[in-house]
Amino acid sequence: MERIETPLAGSFIIRPRVFEDERGIFCETFKDDKFKEFSGIDRPFVQDNQSASTYGVLRGLHFQRGEMSQSKLVRAVVGEVLDVIVDIRRDSPTFGQSFSVRLSDKNHLQLYVPRGFAHGFVTLSPRSVFAYKCDNYYDKSSEGGIIYNDPELALDWELDASELIISEKDLLLPKFQDASL
Numbered sequence: 374m375e376r377i378e379t380p381l382a383g384s385f386i387i388r389p390r391v392f393e394d395e396r397g398i399f400c401e402t403f404k405d406d407k408f409k410e411f412s413g414i415d416r417p418f419v420q421d422n423q424s425a426s427t428y429g430v431l432r433g434l435h436f437q438r439g440e441m442s443q444s445k446l447v448r449a450v451v452g453e454v455l456d457v458i459v460d461i462r463r464d465s466p467t468f469g470q471s472f473s474v475r476l477s478d479k480n481h482l483q484l485y486v487p488r489g490f491a492h493g494f495v496t497l498s499p500r501s502v503f504a505y506k507c508d509n510y511y512d513k514s515s516e517g518g519i520i521y522n523d524p525e526l527a528l529d530w531e532l533d534a535s536e537l538i539i540s541e542k543d544l545l546l547p548k549f550q551d552a553s554l
């Protein structure tokens with residue numbers, strides 16, 4: 374298991390060691406001690422989530438505010454997604470900056486999304502199963518979001534707009550400038 378830097382302060386990628394043989398593959402997907410070493414954070418993950426999506430499904434950009442903010446450790450168990458994060462911590466040197474990485478069942482990469490980041494992903498394969506750990510519970514009243522195609526953020530989702538499948542809720546999200554962070 375190794376830690377790979379991203380340009381956004383506090384966020385990093387985890388690459389597990391993958392063992393391959395005639396049966397398939399094996400890899401460790403989470404180790405508490407390694408995670409603490411990589412993140413420097415001693416806070417337990419308290420909720421695991423999973424979603425399944427078809428090609429073109431875009432979920433995001435989401436975050437929870439204040440005391441209910443969540444850090445997430447995300448990965449694609451099946452298929453491939455483009456995962457996108459935006460640093461929305463006003464006091465951060467990388468405030469407003471974004472980073473994206475392809476996560477797949479081939480590269481086995483995981484992305485650590487710190488508290489104070491907006492997060493989203495789009496499915497690039499026919500189907501994806503996306504799994505993530507959260508260090509705070511889901512709280513509907515703390516949910517916030519930013520519209521995926523905000524012109525200021527100018528995120529590249531790699532697919533044509535006509536291919537995207539987005540929930541009504543996500544299509545109504547505000548621009549970055551108007552979002553209550």
Ligand SMILES: Cc1cn([C@H]2C[C@H](O)[C@@H](COP(=O)(O)OP(=O)(O)O[C@H]3O[C@@H](C)C(=O)[C@@H](O)[C@H]3O)O2)c(=O)[nH]c1=O
Binds near residue numbers: 433435436492494540
């Ligand atoms: C996220 C979440 C949703 N739900 C419910 C609310 C709703 O009825 C249904 C679907 O919720 P959503 O449409 O918000 O699901 P989704 O769009 O997949 O939301 C997720 O998107 C990605 C990008 C994230 O970063 C996650 O933190 C989360 O916000 O599931 C829970 O019960 N617990 C949860 O933790």
